[in-house]
Amino acid sequence: MTLPPTEPTDVTKVTCIGAGVIGGGWVAHFLARGYDVTAWDPAPDAPEKLRRLVDAAWPALTQLGLDEGASRDRLTIAGTLEEACAEAQFVQESAPEKLDLKRDLLAQLDAATPSGVVIASSTSGYPMTDMQTEAADPSRLLVGHPFNPPYLIPLVEVVGGERTAGEAVAWASRFYEVAGKSVITMDREVPGFIANRLQEALWREALHMVANGEATVKEIDDSITEGPGLRWAFMGPCLTFALAGGEGGMGHMLDHFGPSLKSPWTRLEAPELDGALRDAMVDGCDEAAEGRTIADLVAERDQGVIDVLRATGRLPKAEKGGAE
Ligand SMILES: NC(=O)C1=CN([C@@H]2O[C@H](COP(=O)(O)OP(=O)(O)OC[C@H]3O[C@@H](n4cnc5c(N)ncnc54)[C@H](O)[C@@H]3O)[C@@H](O)[C@H]2O)C=CC1
Numbered sequence: 001m002t003l004p005p006t007e008p009t010d011v012t013k014v015t016c017i018g019a020g021v022i023g024g025g026w027v028a029h030f031l032a033r034g035y036d037v038t039a040w041d042p043a044p045d046a047p048e049k050l051r052r053l054v055d056a057a058w059p060a061l062t063q064l065g066l067d068e069g070a071s072r073d074r075l076t077i078a079g080t081l082e083e084a085c086a087e088a089q090f091v092q093e094s095a096p097e098k099l100d101l102k103r104d105l106l107a108q109l110d111a112a113t114p115s116g117v118v119i120a121s122s123t124s125g126y127p128m129t130d131m132q133t134e135a136a137d138p139s140r141l142l143v144g145h146p147f148n149p150p151y152l153i154p155l156v157e158v159v160g161g162e163r164t165a166g167e168a169v170a171w172a173s174r175f176y177e178v179a180g181k182s183v184i185t186m187d188r189e190v191p192g193f194i195a196n197r198l199q200e201a202l203w204r205e206a207l208h209m210v211a212n213g214e215a216t217v218k219e220i221d222d223s224i225t226e227g228p229g230l231r232w233a234f235m236g237p238c239l240t241f242a243l244a245g246g247e248g249g250m251g252h253m254l255d256h257f258g259p260s261l262k263s264p265w266t267r268l269e270a271p272e273l274d275g276a277l278r279d280a281m282v283d284g285c286d287e288a289a290e291g292r293t294i295a296d297l298v299a300e301r302d303q304g305v306i307d308v309l310r311a312t313g314r315l316p317k318a319e320k321g322g323a324e
């Protein structure tokens, strides 16, 4: 592939293809970050719906802070896919999650977009290798998987396919960072990427519990929002579980609770918790802690929970007087 013609820091024009929940969310995000955005969606009512979505997102984006020059007036709705892509410096595809549709659409986008410009798909789980089959230049096609709503949730998972150029992946990762996203760049394709792999495991168990009458939807949701979800907003599942091992950290946690992986808590096949997996988890937690001790992490976790409670208006009221 030829190098992308525009440096990530010099991009001013972004094209969003597909303007539903996610495409519309991307449009709002890029407008708020001060880009010129061109959108295209084949649905007849798409322009009206898109403007409604952007208007609904704007107060939150204004509260968070708009970048210099950000304006809803910088949105252009194109009449055709070709018109939308003609001057694109980056393309984000957010069409329906259907493999054949994505294959054909990505080939069309490749044909309509200036040479070297990176084209990212918002797909929730298809590997790019399976989607880039019809494109004349598959080297610039990659996955940039967002989270709903893309204008508030920072994460984008970036990963190429077998025929994607490494420089396209590096360019896109840098571009998303410049555009205000938090990026995880994966060096191999994993169906579902990282976060959806995790979310789907949780989701599968939730469905098992509902299907078997073991818990209600509300109980399942409350169990997360009043429980582990508070920790996960700032400390991931590995480090929070390392703290379950007290001063012994992840090593003690695995020795103590590891055997319960085989208990009937889960309907999923558990991995074999052999020595190599144990070591990888312990080492991974040490690395993720970046020198912080267990006590440091406990203090950070506690402060984080308080901050999240405060931010979501759920701080316990001081009914008997005293501090809030
Ligand atoms: N909804 C979610 O929470 C998330 C969805 N995604 C991914 O984003 C993509 C879009 O999903 P949603 O926005 O949820 O779907 P959606 O159904 O809300 O929007 C899809 C849009 O694509 C348009 N469309 C239909 N055919 C098209 C074509 N040939 N070319 C361009 N646009 C076309 C539709 O008119 C519609 O406006 C999917 O790949 C999905 O997996 C990724 C992260 C989260």
Ligand SMILES: C[N+](C)(C)CC(=O)CC(=O)[O-]
Binding pocket: 124, 146, 147, 148, 196, 199
């Ligand atoms: C429901 N979903 C699988 C499409 C969700 C995602 O892909 C990411 C998200 O927003 O949670």
